[in-house]
Amino acid sequence: MAFNALWLTDPKTDTDPANIVQVDETTLPHLPVTLRVLYSSLNYKDALAIRAKAPVIRQFPLIPGIDMIGEVIASESIQWPIGKLAIVTGWGIGEQYHGGLAEKFTAKAEWLTALPEGITPTDAALIGTAGLTAMLAVLQLEQQGITPEKGPIAVSGASGGVGSFSTWILAKLGYEVIAISGDRHAEEYLVQTLGASSILPRSELSESGRKLQPERWVGAIDCVGSHTLANLLAATQRNGCVVACGMAQGLELTTSVAPFILRSIRLVGVDSVYCEVAQRNAAWQRFATLLSHSSLPIPYQTIGLQQAIEFAGRLLEGDIRGRIVVQTTFN
Ligand SMILES: NC(=O)c1ccc[n+]([C@@H]2O[C@H](COP(=O)([O-])OP(=O)(O)OC[C@H]3O[C@@H](n4cnc5c(N)ncnc54)[C@H](OP(=O)(O)O)[C@@H]3O)[C@@H](O)[C@H]2O)c1
Known part of the structure; x- marks a missing residue:
């Protein structure tokens, strides 16, 4: 089955290297857990990658997106049953591996952090990397x-x-x-x-x-x-x-x-990309504790996958205040 994704090709050889396209599921690497992406976020690093302003992407073509939150829809891991919500940040996604700016994503089990109770999927995307x-x-x-x-x-x-x-x-x-x-x-x-x-x-x-x-x-x-x-x-x-x-x-x-x-x-x-699983879990748990008695005050706007290319440009121009949450699923 095909799904929508932001697709980057090599800017050295392609004059139009960032597009929203339909990608066949077989394009994703065969990894133990498949997720339906709920949200990704647009980080400065993503903007650099999408607008080809820095060599963030290690190999083309690639789906960018250095973080995502999704629901498990297929799994070979008993730790990650279907329906479970998980966060992925770093581990080279959106740089070396296909990332979160797509409707689907495949992951190694060890990349996933369970969404702690008390954190909504939107909060998780807002927090992001x-x-x-x-x-x-x-x-x-x-x-x-x-x-x-x-x-x-x-x-x-x-x-x-x-x-x-x-x-x-x-x-x-x-x-x-x-x-x-x-x-x-x-x-x-x-x-x-x-x-x-x-x-x-x-x-x-x-x-x-x-x-x-x-x-x-x-x-x-x-x-x-x-x-x-x-x-x-x-x-x-x-x-x-x-x-x-x-x-x-x-x-x-x-x-x-x-x-x-x-x-x-x-x-x-501090390196959040390859930091240990125990440190990630501790950090997300602290957010859950903080959010049990306060709500996140960081301003954000939610955009669709279709707007991610335009917003990447605006982010690099310093035209955006706050975080950008990307709702990846097409309506
Ligand atoms: N270690 C990790 O794992 C990790 C993870 C994520 C990000 N990062 C890095 O952390 C940095 C911040 O990331 P971010 O996502 O917060 O980026 P960001 O939203 O673009 O924020 C960077 C802030 O730095 C200040 N700034 C910008 N240009 C500056 C300059 N020339 N001199 C001094 N200050 C300047 C600005 O704040 P003011 O206007 O308030 O001065 C700007 O809002 C980036 O370098 C990013 O690559 C590292």
């Missing part, structure tokens, strides 16, 4: 002993996907959050909606600075890398911890050993 990454970063801070009473936490790229979730989760857990943002219009969103205590303009950290600076925060979640990460490290309190998640400013990191050997600062990385 961005929310999971933020929760993994918060769990890292906790594991490093950074508790709310130890001091404030800085979040860079605060109005973006990972930054928004990080700000909201930390504020919900009782941390004082310093939101670092270049968006002059985001103050109300960051403070009133997400719960940040204060805002720091992005420009205060985006240039090369002294390698050791007055101590301002005990921890940080960094979504932008480069000089911002170096400055976050330089201003972290003794025994503090910085979690590196992203590279919106740049991949490079120029710093010195001073914060590490003079203040015992720790720098920890």
